[in-house]
Amino acid sequence: MIHELSGLENTMDEKALKQREIYQKTFETVADQYGTGACRFFHDCGEYMATLHGFGGVEHVLDIASGTGAAAIPIAQAIPDGKVTCVDFSPAMLKQAAHRAKAEGLENIDFQICDMTAMPFAEQSFDHANCAFGLFFVDDMVDLLSHIKQKVKRNGSVMMSSFCGDSFLPQGELLVKHLREHGLHIPEKPLGWKRIATTDKLEALFAAAGLQNIVIARQSFGYYTTLDGWWEVVWNAGFRGLVEQLEDLDKFKQAHLSEVEKLMDEKGLWLEVDVHFTKGNRVA
Numbered sequence: 001m002i003h004e005l006s007g008l009e010n011t012m013d014e015k016a017l018k019q020r021e022i023y024q025k026t027f028e029t030v031a032d033q034y035g036t037g038a039c040r041f042f043h044d045c046g047e048y049m050a051t052l053h054g055f056g057g058v059e060h061v062l063d064i065a066s067g068t069g070a071a072a073i074p075i076a077q078a079i080p081d082g083k084v085t086c087v088d089f090s091p092a093m094l095k096q097a098a099h100r101a102k103a104e105g106l107e108n109i110d111f112q113i114c115d116m117t118a119m120p121f122a123e124q125s126f127d128h129a130n131c132a133f134g135l136f137f138v139d140d141m142v143d144l145l146s147h148i149k150q151k152v153k154r155n156g157s158v159m160m161s162s163f164c165g166d167s168f169l170p171q172g173e174l175l176v177k178h179l180r181e182h183g184l185h186i187p188e189k190p191l192g193w194k195r196i197a198t199t200d201k202l203e204a205l206f207a208a209a210g211l212q213n214i215v216i217a218r219q220s221f222g223y224y225t226t227l228d229g230w231w232e233v234v235w236n237a238g239f240r241g242l243v244e245q246l247e248d249l250d251k252f253k254q255a256h257l258s259e260v261e262k263l264m265d266e267k268g269l270w271l272e273v274d275v276h277f278t279k280g281n282r283v284a
Helices: 014-030 041-052 072-078 091-103 141-150 171-181 192-196 199-208 227-236 249-263
Strands: 002-004 060-064 083-088 109-113 126-132 152-163 212-220 223-225 269-271 274-281
Touching: 002 091, 041 072, 041 126, 041 152, 041 212, 041 274, 060 072, 072 083, 072 091, 072 109, 083 091, 091 109, 126 141, 141 152, 141 199, 152 192, 171 249, 192 199, 199 212, 199 274, 223 227, 227 249, 227 269, 249 269
Parallel strands: 002 109, 060 083, 060 126, 083 109, 126 152
Antiparallel strands: 152 274, 212 274, 223 269
C-alpha cells in the first residue's frame, strides 16, 4: 500500500520547491519505462547493491528515493523477516514499485510519498538506510545525508550508489554539446551526479555528514546497445528534462544520433556505466 505524508512542502523554500517540481514532473513522465530496456542498469545496480549490505534477514531498512524499487525489492527479498520502508516524491514511480513488489509476493515492504529532505520518521527508527542514485538531486548533499543518518540507529549504516565520472561517456558529452549548439542554455557547472563522481569527493561527503568507517566499492554495469537504446537512456532517464526543452526534438534526435553512430563498432554502441557504492556507519 502507498501512503502519502503531506504538508512537508511547507519546510522548503521557493527555489527548492521549483526544482522539486521539475524533477517530479520528469519522474512522473518516465515511470512506466524507468529501469527497463536500455535503462536496465538501474535494476542491475539495485540487485547488486542489496548484496553489499550483508543483511542478517531481520533488519528494518529505510530506502530513500526508491523510484520503481530497483534496490528496495531485492533488499526486501534479502530480509524475509525484516521490513523495507520506501520513500519517494513520485506517486507514479512508487506505483510501479508497488506493482513489482506484489508480483514478487512481497509483504515486508511499504511505500511512503514524501520528500526525502523532510522525512518525518523519528530519529534512530531504522537499522540501516539505502539510497540508490538519489543524493545528487539536491544542492546540499551534506544536509540530506545528515538527515538520513539521523533516521538510522547507532552502529547502523548508510549506503548510497552514484555514477563514476566516466559513466555515459563519450555519448553524454556529445549530448550536452549538441544541446548547446541547438540553443539550449546549460550551465558550465557539473551535472548533479558529477559532483560526487570520485572517491575523494564521496569520502569527504560521508565524513562531513558524520559517518565513519567509510568503504567505497566500484562495479561496472556497462553493456553494448543500439542507437535506439542510447536514445532510450536519454529519454527515460535524467537527460529528459533537458531534451524536452527543444523546439524541434525530432530534428535534434536525428542530428545527435548521426554523430553518436560514429562511435559504434562491430558489436554495437558501448554504454559505459560504472558505479560507486559508498557505505558509512553511524557511530554517535
